[in-house]
Amino acid sequence: xxxxxxxxxxxxxxxxxxxxxxxxxxxxxxxxxxxxxxxxxxxxxxxxxxxxxxxxxxxxxxxxxxxxxxxxxxxxxxxxxxxxxxxxxxxxxxxxxxxxxxxxxxxxxxxxxxxxxxxxxxxxxxxxxxxxxxxxxxxxxxxxxxxxxxxxxxxxxxxxxxxxxxxxxxxxxxxxxxxxxxxxxxxxxxxxxxxxxxxxxxxxxxxxxxxxxxxxxxxxxxxxxxxxxxxxxxxxxxxxxxxxxxxxxxxxxxxxxxxxxxxxxxxxxxxxxxxxxxxxxxxxxxxxxxxxxxxxxxxxxxxxxxxxxxxxxxxxxxxxxxxxxxxxxxxxxxxxxxxxxxxxxxxxxxxxxxxxxxxxxxxxxxxxxxxxxxxxxxxxxxxxxxxxxxxxxxxxxxxxxxxxxxxxxxxxxxxxxxxxxxxxxxxxxxxxxxxxxxxxxxxxxxxxxxxxxxxxxxxxxxxxxxxxxxxxxxxxxxxxxxxxxxxxxxxxxxxxxxxxxxxxxxxxxxxxxxxxxxxxxxxxxxxxxxxxxxxxxxxxxxxx
Amino acid sequence: xxxxxxxxxxxxxxxxxxxxxxxxxxxxxxxxxxxxxxxxxxxxxxxxxxxxxxxxxxxxxxxxxxxxxxxxxxxxxxxxxxxxxxxxxxxxxxxxxxxxxxxxxxxxxxxxxxxxxxxxxxxxxxxxxxxxxxxxxxxxxxxxxxxxxxxxxxxxxxxxxxxxxxxxxxxxxxxxxxxxxxxxxxxxxxxxxxxxxxxxxxxxxxxxxxxxxxxxxxxxxxxxxxxxxxxxxxxxxxxxxxxxxxxxxxxxxxxxxxxxxxxxxxxxxxxxxxxxxxxxxxxxxxxxxxxxxxxxxxxxxxxxxxxxxxxxxxxxxxxxxxxxxxxxxxxxxxxxxxx
Ligand code: SF4
Ligand code: SF4
Numbered sequence: 001x002x003x004x005x006x007x008x009x010x011x012x013x014x015x016x017x018x019x020x021x022x023x024x025x026x027x028x029x030x031x032x033x034x035x036x037x038x039x040x041x042x043x044x045x046x047x048x049x050x051x052x053x054x055x056x057x058x059x060x061x062x063x064x065x066x067x068x069x070x071x072x073x074x075x076x077x078x079x080x081x082x083x084x085x086x087x088x089x090x091x092x093x094x095x096x097x098x099x100x101x102x103x104x105x106x107x108x109x110x111x112x113x114x115x116x117x118x119x120x121x122x123x124x125x126x127x128x129x130x131x132x133x134x135x136x137x138x139x140x141x142x143x144x145x146x147x148x149x150x151x152x153x154x155x156x157x158x159x160x161x162x163x164x165x166x167x168x169x170x171x172x173x174x175x176x177x178x179x180x181x182x183x184x185x186x187x188x189x190x191x192x193x194x195x196x197x198x199x200x201x202x203x204x205x206x207x208x209x210x211x212x213x214x215x216x217x218x219x220x221x222x223x224x225x226x227x228x229x230x231x232x233x234x235x236x237x238x239x240x241x242x243x244x245x246x247x248x249x250x251x252x253x254x255x256x257x258x259x260x261x262x263x264x265x266x267x268x269x270x271x272x273x274x275x276x277x278x279x280x281x282x283x284x285x286x287x288x289x290x291x292x293x294x295x296x297x298x299x300x301x302x303x304x305x306x307x308x309x310x311x312x313x314x315x316x317x318x319x320x321x322x323x324x325x326x327x328x329x330x331x332x333x334x335x336x337x338x339x340x341x342x343x344x345x346x347x348x349x350x351x352x353x354x355x356x357x358x359x360x361x362x363x364x365x366x367x368x369x370x371x372x373x374x375x376x377x378x379x380x381x382x383x384x385x386x387x388x389x390x391x392x393x394x395x396x397x398x399x400x401x402x403x404x405x406x407x408x409x410x411x412x413x414x415x416x417x418x419x420x421x422x423x424x425x426x427x428x429x430x431x432x433x434x435x436x437x438x439x440x441x442x443x444x445x446x447x448x449x450x451x452x453x454x455x456x457x458x459x460x461x462x463x464x465x466x467x468x469x470x471x472x473x474x475x476x477x478x479x480x481x482x483x484x485x486x487x488x489x490x491x492x493x494x495x496x497x498x499x500x501x502x503x504x505x506x507x508x509x510x511x512x513x514x515x516x517x518x519x520x521x522x523x524x525x526x527x528x529x530x531x532x533x534x535x536x537x538x539x540x541x542x543x544x
Numbered sequence: 545x546x547x548x549x550x551x552x553x554x555x556x557x558x559x560x561x562x563x564x565x566x567x568x569x570x571x572x573x574x575x576x577x578x579x580x581x582x583x584x585x586x587x588x589x590x591x592x593x594x595x596x597x598x599x600x601x602x603x604x605x606x607x608x609x610x611x612x613x614x615x616x617x618x619x620x621x622x623x624x625x626x627x628x629x630x631x632x633x634x635x636x637x638x639x640x641x642x643x644x645x646x647x648x649x650x651x652x653x654x655x656x657x658x659x660x661x662x663x664x665x666x667x668x669x670x671x672x673x674x675x676x677x678x679x680x681x682x683x684x685x686x687x688x689x690x691x692x693x694x695x696x697x698x699x700x701x702x703x704x705x706x707x708x709x710x711x712x713x714x715x716x717x718x719x720x721x722x723x724x725x726x727x728x729x730x731x732x733x734x735x736x737x738x739x740x741x742x743x744x745x746x747x748x749x750x751x752x753x754x755x756x757x758x759x760x761x762x763x764x765x766x767x768x769x770x771x772x773x774x775x776x777x778x779x780x781x782x783x784x785x786x787x788x789x790x791x792x793x794x795x796x797x798x799x800x801x802x803x804x805x806x807x808x809x810x811x812x813x814x815x816x817x818x819x820x821x822x823x824x825x826x827x828x829x830x831x832x833x834x835x836x837x838x839x840x841x842x843x844x845x846x847x848x849x850x851x852x853x854x855x856x857x858x859x860x861x862x863x864x865x866x867x868x869x870x871x872x873x874x875x876x877x878x879x880x881x882x883x
Contacts, residue, residue: 412621
């Protein structure tokens, strides 16, 4: 675990929900004392590579953040521009009634008790500046109207708290006006980036992605190696040789995965699952080394960066002449693909309305964007009886499902993965109702905050999720948390190790790959991880 | 209470405000000149400020576009035909959106979801349902509407039948003379709940601003003066009140004498609320209709949403990318269009 963090769970969980005496308008933060709760500043080389303003090396504990001389003007100008360009921004600045319905909905507040992690106060940090400088009441009444002067300390406070929001949108589900603090965080981060302030855990993947096509900076030759290696590994388990086409012109479908799928654990087993599935149904598909990333850390930086990083997907689909695009398991990637891609990078008029070549199903819900989620695709295959699954091969797993924030709250992809799981395994249990589906709790590390120096905040923010996992572990003996998100797969293992030992993390298509009966396969002795399979015979006891 | 909001602790402020109000109002009742000011000029000014202010605010919102379609989905999406989708909590059609908005505006759907997080030993986090805020808010808003509608009896001659119907409904239990309106009791209870919740709940008190207490107190003042006039001996001259109200709406203002001091206080507080409205959070009433996370359909992949200010950005093209990695790609066996 990270150098700045050695607290025991018993200590972390002593959370005081009583707000301090000090009024919230004081912005001072002691960064030294708060180590473990913030991320390192973006390195100049990354900021520069992306042509972003004011690149410099800096560190949050520095007294002087080396802001550009006219920083105040830049921020006020930036706010003004955003008020004119985004109705949501102006509206969310104006209509909050501070009813507090969102207050205890944020995992960071629940896990830290820090009152500025209540979504309403997080937003007020920016709203107070808006009121002070952009509203009549604020200009006349100042503090009495909830206004606050913009100072360097406010900028530092923004950095602290807007990089303590995972843009998960849970608060917006409960707000009577649908105020989405994630949206406000996105604006605040954009404003900070105008001053050259960002975190390296976001800027480095973004710069990598711009250059190599993926966050991890895997160059095309290594990409090819990894993919072919995966095919070999799959053969070791199943005895079946599968194809791994890259840049295959005229393929029917372009497959986009998050790069961790072919690079990290436990993502990799999910990647094996995709390969097995595509082979078994005979899908005419191709990967691309240029578009070797579906994830988009631009989402955590600015709308412009989303657009810049995402452009490659349609460009590559066009270059390769595919008919449509299939997107794999990743949460924030799907926020972008579902809510932004068509608007930003479309229209995709060079593609065709997606039709499953196996079942003939038209994916009318994707007829404009032309991009289908792999859970939609697989659920359709199962429903049409086009693949055979032996759920007993997953009997060593007692499975629960974690809804990733974006597919749940920015899309509504809720039942598809559950349908797949119920068909691919015998033991599936839901976590308590207020912690799943649209009310799901974030992993605590989303939106680019999944780095080591931030570990304390991550473990705190992940407490509500982990706690719900603990509930099903204790009640049903759940030993694996399945999910459809690359960031989840990267960060939940650490979280669970800390709060709920003995629960693993897997992808939905890993379980599909385990259960999938393939033509010409060997009798499977192990699952895709190499763990010996022990079937329990008979039927499972899943909840309906 | 050391963390009382600054608004209350500033004694000087309060004193000035209170004295000014009392002086103005007392003067107002006793001289015809001030009767004109408070009975005619102030109401007209308040309405004017309200209309212009609200229109300006809504116009300001409306003229900023919503560049992206960003509904918050609170249920299953529409995808595969055989998979039931949640038509109201995650609507994909305009009709669904209308339904969702109606539920939101009329029933406070989102507030109905409210839960209360509690950390018990174990540690065990539990999220109990918590409907108090929903109930309090709903009771307050509906009663407020009902009371406003009841007041239409002063502005129309003859009194519209639906107003008479509402009155009889509101006085259904026929308690006391004059008959007690249930809405009066409920709104008092709801206001007290909303106020005490703010004052006593530490989290709420921490986030509350003067701008949160002010409208609550103002409305409380309006309700109390109204109730005093109805249920105590300080009754205004109802005929005079109606004359004044009819004069205002027909733009032929009349200023009957002897309506009574309490009425002018009531009217002044109402005017203050109306004039304050466009500059305050009370604008949530109009804003909710424009909220993009609620009033947009989740048909993102079905129908392209246009961003009016979409602009070209710097991207890394395939050609640039290939150029950088070409040699290594060649060695790894990649094929190229142009060898
Ligand atoms: S729920 Fe909405 S209106 Fe209430 S405090 Fe939170 S953001 Fe403001
Ligand atoms: S978006 Fe999520 S992390 Fe951000 S304030 Fe809302 S609940 Fe908290």
